[in-house]
Amino acid sequence: MVLLIPAAGMGTRLGLDVPKAFVPLAGSTLLERSVVAAWDSGVIDQIVVIVPDDQVDATGALLPSVTVVAGGAERSDSVRAGLAAADPAADLILVHDAARALTPPSLFGDVVAALRSGAPAVVPGLPVADTLKRVDDAGLVRATPDRSELRAVQTPQGFTAALLRRAHAGAGDATDDAGLVESLGVDVRVVPGDEMAFKITTPFDLTVAQRLCAAGEADI
Ligand code: C5P
Numbered sequence: 001m002v003l004l005i006p007a008a009g010m011g012t013r014l015g016l017d018v019p020k021a022f023v024p025l026a027g028s029t030l031l032e033r034s035v036v037a038a039w040d041s042g043v044i045d046q047i048v049v050i051v052p053d054d055q056v057d058a059t060g061a062l063l064p065s066v067t068v069v070a071g072g073a074e075r076s077d078s079v080r081a082g083l084a085a086a087d088p089a090a091d092l093i094l095v096h097d098a099a100r101a102l103t104p105p106s107l108f109g110d111v112v113a114a115l116r117s118g119a120p121a122v123v124p125g126l127p128v129a130d131t132l133k134r135v136d137d138a139g140l141v142r143a144t145p146d147r148s149e150l151r152a153v154q155t156p157q158g159f160t161a162a163l164l165r166r167a168h169a170g171a172g173d174a175t176d177d178a179g180l181v182e183s184l185g186v187d188v189r190v191v192p193g194d195e196m197a198f199k200i201t202t203p204f205d206l207t208v209a210q211r212l213c214a215a216g217e218a219d220i
Contacts, residue, residue, distance in 0.1 A: 001092050001112065002048065002086040002093045002094070002161070004082035004093065005048070007049055007071075008021075010052075014201065023206065025101055026213035031059070034098045040105040041109050046086065046090070048067045049069075050070070050078040051069075091160065094158045095156065097155045103155075111157070115159075121157070123189075123190055125191075125193050126151060126154070127152075132150060
């Protein structure tokens with residue numbers, strides 16, 4: 001079982017001067033926390049971390065337990081770089097955003113269990129609390145999808161290795177890997193997500209994460 005951790009984004013929405021994965025959270029970077037959670041799950045054999053070009057050496061020194069490669073301009077380019085470094089014999093591959101730094105180890109196990117039970121593609125998802133609207137460029141609401149059908153999808157996302165490699169064989173880009181798999185017409189199964197797997201994107205998210213750590217709420 002290989003885990004790819006794309007961590008090559010700049011994280012501009014966080015407004016700090018370091019790439020997001022290298023932002024410290026209660027003493028450890030977001031990336032270090034994600035790596036520790038993944039190893040703690042006990043279901044991973046190899047971790048490939050994809051970082052900005054100029055961070056490859058420093059990341060290798062910081063995290064000797066992982067394979068480190070340079071990422072690309074778009075998230076999918078970074079995942080493709082990670083795939084090239086993954087053990088070619090692995091039958092299953094997970095992809096996990098470094099920014100979901102408080103993801104509990106158990107969620108990795110849940111995704112792997114669903115893959116082992118025969119699903120070719122698995123994503124964790126949570127019901128959405130807000131009503132979501134489709135809005136056009138003029139700021140006008142064009143549709144209100146039925147909320148009961150919607151899920152906020154997280155990572156780790158899991159795939160058979162052959163399927164993930166096929167999804168990334170083209171030059172396509174998507175905000176998650178399941179999006180590329182869906183466009184191949186393959187069914188993607190949703191398993192229950194975890195609120196602690198939220199993505200740290202904005203300064204507000206980082207404050208929430210800091211307070212959760214201070215309150216002893218984080219597994220990692
Ligand atoms: O931008 P977003 O938050 O969706 O990025 C999700 C993950 O993909 C982050 O962990 C980010 O570091 C990573 N990423 C990447 N290479 C890029 C862009 C994003 O590895 N070119």
